[in-house]
Amino acid sequence: MAQAVASTVPAAKPLPAYVNWKNADAMIVHTSSTLETKRSAFGSSIITPTNQLFIRNNLPVPDASIIADRDGWAISIEGVKNPRTLRVKDLKSMGLETTAMVLQCSGNGRGLFPNKPSGTPWQVGAAGCVVWSGVPVRAVVEALGGVNKGMPYMTGTGGEKLPEGIDPKSVMVERSVPVTAMADALLAWEMNGEPIPLAHGGPLRLVVPGYTGVNNVKYIKRLAFTAEQTDAAIQKTGYRISPPGQKGDPSHPPVWEMGPKSWINSPAPESGQLAAGPVQIKGVAFGGINAVKSVDVSVDGGKTWMKARLVGPDMGRYAWRQFVLPATLGPGSHTIACRVVDAEGNRQPEGRVENAGGYNNNSWRDHALTISVA
Amino acid sequence: MAQAVASTVPAAKPLPAYVNWKNADAMIVHTSSTLETKRSAFGSSIITPTNQLFIRNNLPVPDASIIADRDGWAISIEGVKNPRTLRVKDLKSMGLETTAMVLQCSGNGRGLFPNKPSGTPWQVGAAGCVVWSGVPVRAVVEALGGVNKGMPYMTGTGGEKLPEGIDPKSVMVERSVPVTAMADALLAWEMNGEPIPLAHGGPLRLVVPGYTGVNNVKYIKRLAFTAEQTDAAIQKTGYRISPPGQKGDPSHPPVWEMGPKSWINSPAPESGQLAAGPVQIKGVAFGGINAVKSVDVSVDGGKTWMKARLVGPDMGRYAWRQFVLPATLGPGSHTIACRVVDAEGNRQPEGRVENAGGYNNNSWRDHALTISVA
Structure with missing residues (x-):
């Protein structure tokens, strides 16, 4: 595993211009x-920190003119009274x-799937823990008289400029989530204490806690309560849990809520060989839609576990x-694993759910690290 | 007050080179x-965010060579077994x-004291809420056999290069706090998710939660448990609550623990005239050494209060x-105030404690803002 991780880190490419303010040393x-x-x-x-947070954009970032007057950005609220x-x-x-x-x-x-699904081979770093500030969607909806009857979905539309000459539905970022996700959703203008950077969806982003990134629509220009899920390709066929080799369609579950997941951040194979002795094994764990209850760590590849x-x-x-788990590692090779249990008793699984898109990998075994100690 | 605040904001000076990575738009x-x-x-x-956090250094920032090998920075632990x-x-x-x-x-x-004590005329922005990671001081002390008997103080020494030709004691940053502050103190190497920047005390800073900034010694090179407070000037005569016009001496209380304090951040006078209508009045509140219990806000200068x-x-x-307090402000002038109560029932006071150094101002009346609404 140590070798596998190292070999997938590409030679350093320069930061793209629109995010040249990121910390280059922290990013792949x-x-x-x-x-x-x-x-x-x-x-x-x-x-x-914002300057170390991952970037994944489905379309080119809009022109910076849209953040010249942040307070003037407009959003259409539909499907309400x-x-x-x-x-x-x-x-x-x-x-x-x-x-x-x-x-x-x-x-x-996705990069931990052995069959290499197409798409970016992310290891663990297409994630971060950030703080959003904005208005609760429910407060907006209440002020507009409530959601119309028979609208089981909340559909957000991004304000990206679409390429011309092709069907907008084939490229637009428009996502539907269950209307129940409204309970904790925000229309957010601030992230980590600053106005949301353009690259992260400013001036306004739909934030749906517990749901994967794509459901948190950037540059949101329309929030609609709808009878059906949008038929934009990104929802209809994209981001579906379809069997390996099979294109997604509406019969397959959409990529919505996150499952319980954890991983080790230190010691990291990329930091080189460790000296034998005491070490603080550190990582992060989350429940997706539930709080974290506890985390177990193994230093023998999952044979025995410690709290x-x-x-x-x-x-x-x-x-x-x-x-954190304090441990003492002797010379040799150690396979460190971790697994989280959420407040509802859901356990991070040992295996992954195989799927064509390489989505939702929360397998603790796939995330185990092999560390070499001198 | 609106005028007073505006007039003390100096014309924009450029950022100093050593912190040219700060957000210039956010800083005075x-x-x-x-x-x-x-x-x-x-x-x-x-x-x-680190790029918006205040800076206050008692000595010039050390050469950046001290962060070239962060893990190699050495600290001497004294007054232990x-x-x-x-x-x-x-x-x-x-x-x-x-x-x-x-x-x-x-x-x-200090800038809100009417008698203008000498020193930087800070308004509210010589403060921030940050996250530190490091080793608990108590864990280090336990590993070294515990604190020697008869040592009521924990004394930290900064690693700044001292100017030559003058008594080191007159300029060095060396501070003593009660040994009880060890309970929650850290030797920290990380702030807000990144190695502590040089300007903020990296590679290693003593962090004493609940104590004012100066007690959180940067570039710490020595942590000693001592029978007496240090006789360095910054402790012996500086940072003492001495009566106006009187130089500090060891008979005056040192500036140590923070008291309960709160202030309004929005609406801010610097953001210009507000339009009449609904507004979310926002601010921050802390208890110093205790948790926050509740905050009251007044929009009539302290005559009436709302939770x-x-x-x-x-x-x-x-x-x-x-x-946050939602309010509706009509045209005219409004004096907005806030006051916090901590978990022990301590209340943010109405008045300030007059003192020569202009320290510890947590008067809610001094911090009230007058807002002009069109």
């Missing part, structure tokens, strides 16, 4: 629209909530927790 | 060693804790909480 640049946080850069302060177009300025007067949340690309861990200690502030059910 | 540059966060830049995500010099690398194997904490300069709010709502994750007793 896969392509101009896919940047991953290095395992060793996660640190142990819970929050992932009194539909209305609201500016960010209006939203800011309607309510405020702040939520810490794991933001994770649906394909995080890790959760450290640092508990930032709520959608945030990740850090964990 | 007083001098090359004193930078304040603008009230309007605090946002509502709890954590103050088995004194030892430890490297950061050693400390990292000894334990891990993560603590969110208000870091506040002792002189924050604010605490929003966002509770990051522990040393962190600040955000609060």
Whole structure:
């Protein structure tokens, strides 16, 4: 595994211009629209700094002119009793909530699938724990008279400029989630204490805690409560759990809620050979839609397990927790694994669910690390 | 007050070279060693991003060579059974804790004293809420056999290069705090998810939660348990609560623990005139050494008060909480005030304690803001 991890880290590519403010030392640049946080850069302060947070954009980032007047950005709210177009300025007067949340690309861990599904071969770094501030969607909806009857979905539309000459539905970012996800959703204008950077969806982003990244629609220009899921390709055929070799269609489950997951950040194979002796084994764990209850760590590849200690502030059910296990490692090779149990008793599984897109990999065995100790 | 705040904001000075990575739009540059966060830049995500955090250095920042090998930085631990010099690398194997904490300069709010004590005229922005990771001091002390008997103080010495030709005691950064503060103190190598920047005390900083900034010694090279407070000037005569006009001496209380304090960040006078209508009044509140219990807000200068709502994750007793009060403001002038009560029932006072240094201003009346609404 140590070799496998090392060999998938590409030679350093420069940061793309639109995110040249990222910390180059902390990032793996896969392509101009896919940047991953290095395992060793996660640190142990819970929050992932914005300059080290992964990037995954389905379309080119809009022109920076859209953040010149952030408060003037408009969103159309539809499928409610009194539909209305609201500016960010209006939203800011309607309510405020702040939520810490794991933001994770649906394909995080795809690089650990042995059959190499197509798509970015993310290891663990297409994820971060960030803090959002915005207005609760439910406060907006209440102010507009409530959701119309018979609308089981909440559908968000991104404001990216679409390439011309092709069917908009084939490329637009428009995602539907169950209307129940509204309970904790935000229309957010701030991330980690600053206005949301353009590359991360500013001036306004739909935040759906517990749901994978793609459901958190950037540059949101329309929020509609709908009778059906959108027929945009990104929902209809994309981001579906379809069997290997089979294209997604509406009969396959959409990539929505995240499952319980954890991984080790230190020691990291990329940091080189470790000296024998005491070590603090550290990592992160989250429950997806539930809080973390406990984390077990194994230093023998899953034969025996020890309870890790959760450290640092508990930032709520959608945030990740850090964990640590003090251990003493002798010379040789050690396979370190971890597995989380959430507050509802759901356990991180040993295996992955095979699927064509390489989504939702939360297998503890796939995430085990083999560390070489001198 | 609106005028007073505006008039003390100096014309924009450029960022000093050693912190040219700060967000210039978020900072007020007083001098090359004193930078304040603008009230309007605090946002509502709890954590103050590192690129917007205030700077206050008592001596020039050391040469960047000291962070070339962070793990090799050495600290001498004295006044314990088995004194030892430890490297950061050693400390990292000894334990891990993560603590969110208000870091506040002792002189924050000095600019609100009407008699203008000498020193930087900070308004509210010589403070931030940050997350530290490091080893608990108590874990290090236990590993070295415990604190020697008769040592009521914990004394930290900074590793700054001292100017030549003058008595080191007159300029060195060496601070003593009660040994009881060890309970939650850290030797920290990480802040907000990244190795501590040089300007903020990396590679290693003593973190004493609940104590004002100066007690959190940067570039710490010696941690000693001592029978007396240090006789360095910064402790002996500096940072003392002495009566106006009187130089500090050891008979005056040192500036140690922070008191309960809160202030409004939005609406901010610096953001210009507000339009009449609904507004979310937002601010931050902390208890110093205790958790926040509740916050009251007044829109009539303290005649009547309403209970604010605490929003966002509770990051522990040393962190600040955000609060919000929805209000509707009509045309005219409104004086907005806030006051916090901590978990022990201590109330933020109406008045300040007059003192020569302009320290520890937590008067709610001094911090009230007058907002003009069209």
